[in-house]
Amino acid sequence: MHEAPFLVVDDDPVFCRILERSLKRQEFDVMVAATAEEALRLARQRPPEYATLDLKLEESSGLRLLPELLSISPACRIVILTGYSSITTAVEAIKLGAVNYLCKPVEVAEVLHALDAQEGNPDAEIADNPPSVNRLTWEHIQRVLQDNEGNISATARSLGMHRRTLQRKLQKRPVRQ
The missing domain is CATH 3.40.50.2300 (Response regulator)
Incomplete structure (x- = not known):
């Protein structure tokens, strides 16, 4: 190597x-x-x-x-x-x-x-708790952003929020699991 x-x-x-x-x-x-x-x-x-x-x-x-x-x-x-x-x-x-x-x-x-790593790990840790609402929101925003090919304005329109609000949310670190 x-x-x-x-x-x-x-x-x-x-x-x-x-x-x-x-x-x-x-x-x-x-x-x-x-x-x-x-x-x-x-x-x-x-x-x-x-x-x-x-x-x-x-x-x-x-x-x-x-x-x-x-x-x-x-x-x-x-x-x-x-x-x-x-x-x-x-x-x-x-x-x-x-x-x-x-x-x-x-x-x-x-x-x-x-x-x-050549193979997946079947013993990977599985979370005890489901993701928080804030985490789910973060992931939804990321998914919509990706669907809009990174276009902030189009993503904001899709999410029904102001572009500046979305920009502020994107500047924050993702919410922990």
């Missing part, structure tokens, strides 16, 4: 530096991109064997980038990383070809484990 090309796509420069440094210590050949366009350019130059994609990029999303990256490097093992997790985006990431989906903050060891 050493010297393998590893693409990190995230618009948080501090997170990128930390992840890049840690991956280089593991002897990966790390490429870092802050945008989807930059990621695709780097992938065309040197197709990655591994990648982490931030779900929420400045101008795009990891979900949109995922199939494009796999078309360049079909065997690439990709993990989606996000601070805005939802069941909807997790399911879509896996359907689109990600091998795993992790919530930030995340340790490098967790990322590497997620990339190497």
Whole structure:
């Protein structure tokens, strides 16, 4: 697994530096991109064997980038990383070809484990309580936002709320389970 090309796509420069440094210590050949366009350019130059994609990029999303990256490097093992997790985006990431989906903050060891996992875990923890109403609301907003391809105005209209109200809700961290 050493010297393998590893693409990190995230618009948080501090997170990128930390992840890049840690991956280089593991002897990966790390490429870092802050945008989807930059990621695709780097992938065309040197197709990655591994990648982490931030779900929420400045101008795009990891979900949109995922199939494009796999078309360049079909065997690439990709993990989606996000601070805005939802069941909807997790399911879509896996359907689109990600091998795993992790919530930030995340340790490098967790990322590497997620990339190497070949099978699902039948012993995964099952929550004792159903999600809260606030969590369900957050996930519904994320689903409608995805259905509207990230368009805030269209999503606000679909949800019957003011665009600024929706923007405020989206700026907040997701509600814990």
